[in-house]
Amino acid sequence: MAITDWPEDERPREKLFKRGSAALSDAELLAIFLGSGVRGRSAVDVARDLLGTWGGLQGLLDADRRRLMTAPGIGLARYALLQAALELGRRYLESRLDRGPVMDSPEATARYLSSRLRSRPREVFACLFLDNRHRLIAYEELFMGTLDGASVHPREVVKRVLEHNAAAVILAHNHPSGVAEPSRADEAITRRLKAALDLVDIRLLDHFVVGDGAPVSFAQRGLL
Numbered sequence: 522m523a524i525t526d527w528p529e530d531e532r533p534r535e536k537l538f539k540r541g542s543a544a545l546s547d548a549e550l551l552a553i554f555l556g557s558g559v560r561g562r563s564a565v566d567v568a569r570d571l572l573g574t575w576g577g578l579q580g581l582l583d584a585d586r587r588r589l590m591t592a593p594g595i596g597l598a599r600y601a602l603l604q605a606a607l608e609l610g611r612r613y614l615e616s617r618l619d620r621g622p623v624m625d626s627p628e629a630t631a632r633y634l635s636s637r638l639r640s641r642p643r644e645v646f647a648c649l650f651l652d653n654r655h656r657l658i659a660y661e662e663l664f665m666g667t668l669d670g671a672s673v674h675p676r677e678v679v680k681r682v683l684e685h686n687a688a689a690v691i692l693a694h695n696h697p698s699g700v701a702e703p704s705r706a707d708e709a710i711t712r713r714l715k716a717a718l719d720l721v722d723i724r725l726l727d728h729f730v731v732g733d734g735a736p737v738s739f740a741q742r743g744l745l
Contacts, residue, residue, distance in 0.1 A: 533545055533549040533550070533553050533564075533565065534553055536549065537549075537553065547568075547572055547577070547578045548568040548569045548572055549568070551568035551571065551572065551578075551581075552564035552565040552567070552568040554599075554602070554606070555567060555568060555594055555599065558594065559593050559594055562593075567594035568594075570593070570594075571594065571595070574592065579640070582603065582607060582640075583640040586600060607636075610636060611636050611637065614629065614632055614633040614636055615633060615657070615660070617633075627727070627738065627740075627741075630649070630729070631735065631736040631738070634647070634693045634729050634736055635731050635735075635736055637660070637693075638693060638694070638695035638731040639695060639731050639732070641695050641697065642697055643665060643666055643697060644665070644666035644694060644695060644696070644697060645664070645665055645666070645694060645695055646662070646663055646664040646665075646666070646673050646692070646693075646694040647660060647661060647662045647663065647693045647694065648661055648663055648678060648681065648682075648690055648691070648692055648693070649690065649691040649692075649693070650681070650682060650685040650687035650690060651688060651690065651691065651726070652687065652688055652689075653688035653689070655689060655726070658685050658687055659685055661681060663677060663678065663681065664677075673710050673714070675713050675714050675716075675717035678690070678714055678717065678718070679717050679718065679720075679721055682718065682721070682723050683721065687723065688723065688724065689723065689724040689725070689726050690718060690723060690724070690726065691725075691727045691728070691729070692711065692714065692725065692727070692728040692729070693728065693729040693730075693731060693736075694728075694730060695730075695731040695732070696731070696732045698732070699733035700732050700733075701730045701732030701733070701734060701736060701737045702730070702732075702737065703730050703739065703742070707728075707730060708739075708744060711725075711728045711744065714728075715745065726740065727739055727740040727745065728740075728744075728745070
């Protein structure tokens with residue numbers, strides 16, 4: 522049965538207009554994005570199949586391009602639209618950070634860092650450089666590693682802080698394993714970086730570890 526034959530209050534688009542996008546399931550939101558299904562299957566059916574094949578929304582959006590483009594209902598054009606939608610979401614989060622004090626909304630900072638780092642196959646160490654009002658100056662990925670870790674050099678972090686004329690820093694790195702629990706090595710490098718930043722009177726506000734779930738904050742754990 523086509524979606525147009527469904528009761529009006531069950532159609533994803535009408536449901537969104539009436540109740541808001543948060544009321545829709547992942548499959549319903551994806552069905553609106555797809556716009557149409559394939560022969561004998563509605564857009565919602567196709568969306569459910571896609572989510573089932575890739576184990577949910579994260580797996581689908583992180584999927585390899587060549588494999589995803591062969592899936593029924595995707596193809597080159599819709600793959601490009603998916604990537605554009607993801608990038609719009611990242612830029613939206615970045616613009617919110619750019620407009621407001623970062624530490625007034627640690628949840629927004631965590632969401633932004635998660636969108637940047639969660640799906641990376643190797644460990645990446647990044648910095649948010651902030652002004653004296655804790656507004657974002659720049660986001661930079663400074664060190665890349667293997668699945669086992671990244672080599673972080675405090676001197677390079679301090680150099681970039683001074684070049685940006687930043688007053689404060691938020692550190693972040695991902696755990697490709699998906700487990701966001703800080704390791705002893707994470708705690709050790711954070712102490713080294715804090716000591717190096719203290720020498721040039723730069724505040725280290727937080728260090729986030731990004732995994733599959735909610736990022737872990739060193740500040741909230743009392744590790745700074």
